[in-house]
Amino acid sequence: MVKKSIEFFFDPKSVAVVGASEAPGKLSSVIIDSLISSGFPGRVVPVNPKYSSVRGLKCFPSVSEIENGVDLAVYALPSARTPEALRDSAGKTRGAVIVSGGFGETGEAGKGLEREIKDIAKETGIRVIGPNCMGIYDAISRLDTFFIPRTRISRPVAGGLSIISQSGSFAITAMDELAGEGIGVARVVSYGNKADVNEADCLRFLAEDEHTKAVAVYIEAISDGRAFIEAASFCASKKPVFAIKVGKRGAGALSALSHTGAIAGNYEAYRAAFRKSGVIELDGYEEFIAACKAFGSGSGASGPRVIIITDGGGMGVSLADACVEAGLEVPPLSEDLKERVQDGLPSYFSIGNPIDLTGSVTDEMYADALEKTLSDDSFDIAIVAALWGPPGLTDELPSLISERSLAIKKPVLVCSPGGAFTRSKSELFRRSGFPVFQTPEAAVKAASILARASASRRGG
Amino acid sequence: MDKQAIERLVIDAQSLGRKTLPEPDAKEILRLSGVPVPRSQVAKDLSGAIEMAAKIGYPLALKVVSPDIVHKSDVGGVALGIRNAKELEEKWAEMVLTVADESATSMIEGFLVEEMAPKGAEVIIGAVRDEQFGPLIMFGIGGVAVELMKDVSFRLGPLSKKEAIGMMTEVKGFALLTGYRGDTFKDIEAVAEIILMVSNIMEEVDALKELEINPLLVYERGVMAVDARAVLK
Numbered sequence: 001m002v003k004k005s006i007e008f009f010f011d012p013k014s015v016a017v018v019g020a021s022e023a024p025g026k027l028s029s030v031i032i033d034s035l036i037s038s039g040f041p042g043r044v045v046p047v048n049p050k051y052s053s054v055r056g057l058k059c060f061p062s063v064s065e066i067e068n069g070v071d072l073a074v075y076a077l078p079s080a081r082t083p084e085a086l087r088d089s090a091g092k093t094r095g096a097v098i099v100s101g102g103f104g105e106t107g108e109a110g111k112g113l114e115r116e117i118k119d120i121a122k123e124t125g126i127r128v129i130g131p132n133c134m135g136i137y138d139a140i141s142r143l144d145t146f147f148i149p150r151t152r153i154s155r156p157v158a159g160g161l162s163i164i165s166q167s168g169s170f171a172i173t174a175m176d177e178l179a180g181e182g183i184g185v186a187r188v189v190s191y192g193n194k195a196d197v198n199e200a201d202c203l204r205f206l207a208e209d210e211h212t213k214a215v216a217v218y219i220e221a222i223s224d225g226r227a228f229i230e231a232a233s234f235c236a237s238k239k240p241v242f243a244i245k246v247g248k249r250g251a252g253a254l255s256a257l258s259h260t261g262a263i264a265g266n267y268e269a270y271r272a273a274f275r276k277s278g279v280i281e282l283d284g285y286e287e288f289i290a291a292c293k294a295f296g297s298g299s300g301a302s303g304p305r306v307i308i309i310t311d312g313g314g315m316g317v318s319l320a321d322a323c324v325e326a327g328l329e330v331p332p333l334s335e336d337l338k339e340r341v342q343d344g345l346p347s348y349f350s351i352g353n354p355i356d357l358t359g360s361v362t363d364e365m366y367a368d369a370l371e372k373t374l375s376d377d378s379f380d381i382a383i384v385a386a387l388w389g390p391p392g393l394t395d396e397l398p399s400l401i402s403e404r405s406l407a408i409k410k411p412v413l414v415c416s417p418g419g420a421f422t423r424s425k426s427e428l429f430r431r432s433g434f435p436v437f438q439t440p441e442a443a444v445k446a447a448s449i450l451a452r453a454s455a456s457r458r459g460g
Numbered sequence: 461m462d463k464q465a466i467e468r469l470v471i472d473a474q475s476l477g478r479k480t481l482p483e484p485d486a487k488e489i490l491r492l493s494g495v496p497v498p499r500s501q502v503a504k505d506l507s508g509a510i511e512m513a514a515k516i517g518y519p520l521a522l523k524v525v526s527p528d529i530v531h532k533s534d535v536g537g538v539a540l541g542i543r544n545a546k547e548l549e550e551k552w553a554e555m556v557l558t559v560a561d562e563s564a565t566s567m568i569e570g571f572l573v574e575e576m577a578p579k580g581a582e583v584i585i586g587a588v589r590d591e592q593f594g595p596l597i598m599f600g601i602g603g604v605a606v607e608l609m610k611d612v613s614f615r616l617g618p619l620s621k622k623e624a625i626g627m628m629t630e631v632k633g634f635a636l637l638t639g640y641r642g643d644t645f646k647d648i649e650a651v652a653e654i655i656l657m658v659s660n661i662m663e664e665v666d667a668l669k670e671l672e673i674n675p676l677l678v679y680e681r682g683v684m685a686v687d688a689r690a691v692l693k
Contacts, residue, residue: 109535225593230618257480257530257691260586260598264614267591268598272616276623361581 006197006205008126010187011141012071016063016093017079018085019056020054027099027147028076032057038137038155042280045070047087063089071095074135074145079103082131083116090124097145098130104130104193114195121196133192134168137175139185140211146190148172159184160213161296163200165184166191166220173217176191177289180429183296186211187438189383198387200231207235216288217243225273232277240300240453242280242291245270278456280449281326289447293435293444295453299411303380304451305329307373309394310359310385315440316354318382319415322444330354331378339341341372354385362392367404374408380454381447385440386429388422395428402432411450415443461657463491463664468587470667471690479692482525484531484572486688488667490673493657497685500574506552510545512573518689519543519576521686522551524559529633529663530689533604541576545672552670580677581637581646585655587617587662588670589611589693597660599655601633602675617659625656646678654683669693 015035019028028048032055035044048055049061050426054375060066063085069092075082077103086096103113114131129135137147139158148325154173156179163173168190174187187209189202199217206212215235222228235241248267274281284286308327310316320330330353330381342351345365350356357365357372366384374382376399382405388398398414414434416426426436437443462464468491473481481489487497497594503509513520524537526616531635532538538557539551552571559568584602587595593616613630615623628634628651637646654676663667677684 099501222592229593234688256688258586258588259584259672259674260672261588261670261691262607264586264588264590264596266590266592268614269593269596269616272596272614273593276616285573404530454647 006095006201008071008128009127009136010138010143010205010209012095012143014045014072015042015145015343016045016047016060016066016070016073017142017152018047018063018089020051020059020075020076022051022054026308030147031074031076031099033149034144034146037150038259040142040144047073050332059390061077063092066092068383069093069405072097072143072288074099076100076147077108078434079113079131080422083113083120086117086126086128089126093126095129095134096121096128097133097318098128098195099133099145099147101129101197103130103131104301119376121208125384128196130192131195132168134171134190135363136190137185139190140187145170152346154179156183156185158166159186160211160298161185162187162189162206162212162214163216163218163290164189164191164206165218166194166199167218168192171217174289174292178292178296180443181436183293183435189295191338193293198223200227203231203241207231207238212239214240215242215382216292216295217241219243219245219270220272222270225269229273229277232274232279236278236456240280240295240457241278242282242295242449242453244288246273246282246284247357250437269356279451280456282449286442290442290446291343291449293410293437294413295449297411297433297435299409301380301411301447301450301454303454304333305380307379307382308385308449309357309369309373309378310354310381310387311357311359311366311390312385313350313354313356313358314386315415315417316356316383316388319385319444320354320435321442322440323447326448328381328444328448333373334376334378337373337376337378341369344368346408360392361388361390363394363400364396366393366397367400367406370401371404371408371410374405374410374412380410381411381450382412383415383443383447384412385443387416388418388425395425398428398432398434399438402434413437413443413445461494461660461664465492466661466665468667471569474667477528480527481690481692482527482569483688484525485500485521486671486690487685489661489671489690490657490685490688493661494653494659495673495685497688498575498577500530501571502570504570505600506549509552509571509573510548513548515546516573516575520548521572521574521576522555522573523597524550524555525569525572526563526566527569529559529563531560535559535566540548555569577677578679580679580684582644582675583637583651584612584672584674585651585658585676586670586674587658589668590616591649595626595659597655597659597662599627600631601636603681606674618663619656620688621652621656624652624659627655628652632687644680647681647683650675650681650683651678667693
């Protein structure tokens with residue numbers, strides 16, 4: 001049987017919550033909260049034989065008794081009772097999200113239950129996300145099946161970044177952080193044990209999803225490597241895809257019968273798979289967040305040439321060092337460009353790369369220097385290292401540089417290290433749509449990922 | 461590439477319960493796939509060796525053939541640059557004693573009498589079959605210190621020529637092939653071809669778990685695989 005696309009998961013008109021309960025703190029109760037507070041416009045249908053209504057919503061004894069069925073059912077039941085409930089939903093739902101744990105991750109009994117889930121999915125044609133997962137947070141359709149309250153984990157606004165993750169906790173931590181950074185997301189999928197829907201299904205869907213502009217992937221293990229490469233190549237040919245693979249250890253020595261066997265660990269295979277698919281490999285959580293911020297804020301880069309603009313010489317040089325270390329280019333300004341930037345600035349300003357606008361800087365000088373250099377063909381990315389000491393800088397700076405750089409359609413990364421005052425100003429940059437980084441290293445990581453994405457698009 | 465002949469060779473080895481192929485068989489797989497290897501024959505006794513040597517011509521290399529010995533030179537199982545029959549006789553006697561001493565329980569199947577390849581730059585080309593992703597191909601600067609230096613690159617098969625070239629240019633030691641400190645420019649094209657052949661063998665012959673050429677000698681024109689090993693599934 002040809003597997004149905006998972007597209008319908010992302011635009012359901014009705015969602016059943018199986019195991020629904022009034023008891024606060026129960027998973028099912030939080031899921032209903034999430035669905036209601038996210039503003040999900042569809043119908044929410046509680047299912048539990050013990051109640052006739054939950055939260056004022058009509059409660060059904062089983063999915064099979066919902067007239068006309070639902071598009072999606074979320075199962076928050078003990079693992080032992082889940083297969084039966086899933087089988088009972090045959091013909092009444094297209095998709096299932098099984099959030100409960102107690103399956104393949106636990107032991108023989110759990111593995112048996114997971115096999116049952118797989119078999120039922122095959123027999124009934126119900127596509128299954130999970131078990132042992134969070135399911136979907138979708139800022140476009142406002143579907144939210146996550147069982148963590150919004151008071152604990154903030155949900156990002158709608159945007160162009162989609163995240164797929166084997167780990168639920170990794171997905172929500174990244175989401176929470178991105179929400180704080182003002183970075184929007186489209187679809188977030190936590191697929192857990194992937195009894196049915198796996199990363200390849202998600203990548204194929206996201207490749208053709210018009211709301212998704214970039215895809216972030218968190219991987220623990222892939223079971224069908226070649227299927228992954230096929231789906232990832234397809235997706236990466238349409239939009240940037242970047243991935244982190246955890247569990248890198250356990251290298252080599254499958255057998256020490258050849259040198260190759262002694263050196264080649266499983267991670268080398270993953271790294272080669274990313275490379276073959278055009279997926280950008282990330283080395284850890286910090287890079288993962290930097291990449292989400294860089295791609296979540298809009299424009300991609302078309303090359304590795306960085307212009308650094310600052311009002312603090314030391315920070316500028318430190319950024320330039322980090323850029324070169326990361327394989328980025330920090331080329332000098334052409335004579336002509338230098339003259340144009342110098343025009344209207346005091347003669348003692350140091351116009352090179354970095355451009356140091358000194359303590360005499362004003363909002364207008366920043367905007368002017370950025371507009372002139374970034375619009376020049378010799379640069380692909382700008383890093384604006386705004387230090388808030390100089391009295392000439394005002395709260396208008398972020399909106400002014402946004403106004404003057406937006407039309408150029410090249411990425412502008414803001415690096416703004418500092419304490420309480422500076423951090424309060426970072427919020428202004430975020431509101432103007434800039435990704436903000438607290439350290440030169442983090443800003444440069446983001447720039448380097450953007451450059452790697454452009455190299456991988458060019459087939460480098 | 462003569463896939464049928466390679467498969468016969470592998471099936472024969474499997475029927476003997478072998479997990480690894482001895483050097484002559486591993487090289488035979490390479491030869492059947494179009495990889496240049498030195499002329500050689502396996503001798504069971506000294507008089508046979510001297511007879512073969514006369515046909516192949518001196519100088520020669522003499523190597524122990526045993527499925528149990530992973531690193532031949534570690535147990536005195538390799539003698540290089542043998543110039544005449546007298547030296548061959550001496551080295552033979554010496555090797556029989558040393559190997560028996562160093563690796564007493566190993567089964568010795570014979571000794572490989574092999575044309576001595578001229579010196580060249582040494583690279584390693586290897587492959588392992590990854591459970592999830594299939595053949596993973598490795599290129600690196602070769603020799604016995606490869607595990608120490610780890611100056612290697614990896615790609616998943618099947619490879620394109622562009623990927624094969626990319627594997628070479630990626631390692632630090634690539635400069636050793638392109639005229640480093642007055643040395644000659646080596647035959648990069650030929651190395652790329654061998655990388656592609658190794659990838660191709662792994663795609664075609666499913667029973668191979670690992671295959672490795674170390675070293676592949678690289679000349680201004682052409683290459684030669686002077687040692688190889690193969691591990692079966």
